[in-house]
Amino acid sequence: MNCIQLVDLVTDYLEGSMPADQRARFEEHVAGCDGCTTYLEQFRITIRLSGMLSEEQIATDARESLLSVFRDWRTTA
């Protein structure tokens, strides 16, 4: 397994949906690769940050996207 393959498999790894031999190769690679260690860590932080978003933020997003649709509509109309 090399780095370019590993970055596509991070969610499979975190979901525990890998066969045991692939999992072993994944962990072996990460143990010897600083770049992939950093990548895996950033993936975990990203998931944690998403979990900190409030429900209000989701609602605001939907409202903003709707407003931008109206803005586009008004400028093109």
Next chain:
Amino acid sequence: MMLVERYQPAMLRVAMMYVSTRAVAEDVVQDTWVGVLKGLDGFEGRSSLRTWIFRILVNTAKTRGQREARSIPFSSVWTADPDAEPSVDPSRFLPPGHPASGHWAEPPAGWESTPEERLLSKETLAEVSRAIDALPPNQREVIRMRDVLGWPSADVRNALDISETNQRVLLHRARAKVRRALEGYLGSERERNA
């Protein structure tokens, strides 16, 4: 009545993913209950009642959201193309022919130097929120259910009626893009402060 009380908060949160205001979300939830009551006779018990209710909710909310924002087409295509969308720009890896082909040419710079309070700041969260908002709709709804609302994989698969593999692919692409947005955001900020 107990059923309504138990599911109402979660149903509202999900409805809010698709529509613009709380009032419309409340409407969607109400319409869902009407749909549930109407369909109850035909409910065959092949899935749990909860799964079935959330499936009706998602469909009701999607239809309503589409009507609200007619110019944003919701993707009806669920099958993800496995060849599309690499997690990381391929130019960041050593090219074929190089002795260490496929290994990082430009590895990600760690975020350890970013202070914790900066990483968890409102501004960073706003960046995460913007990145999620910019995702294709099918990736967006999966990452919101899984990572923002914290639903288990089985619940998301059931509510959206998608396979485990498909859910994992959509979730991975969504996370990879949010990570990339954060890398750009935190990186450019470091340069400004340097």
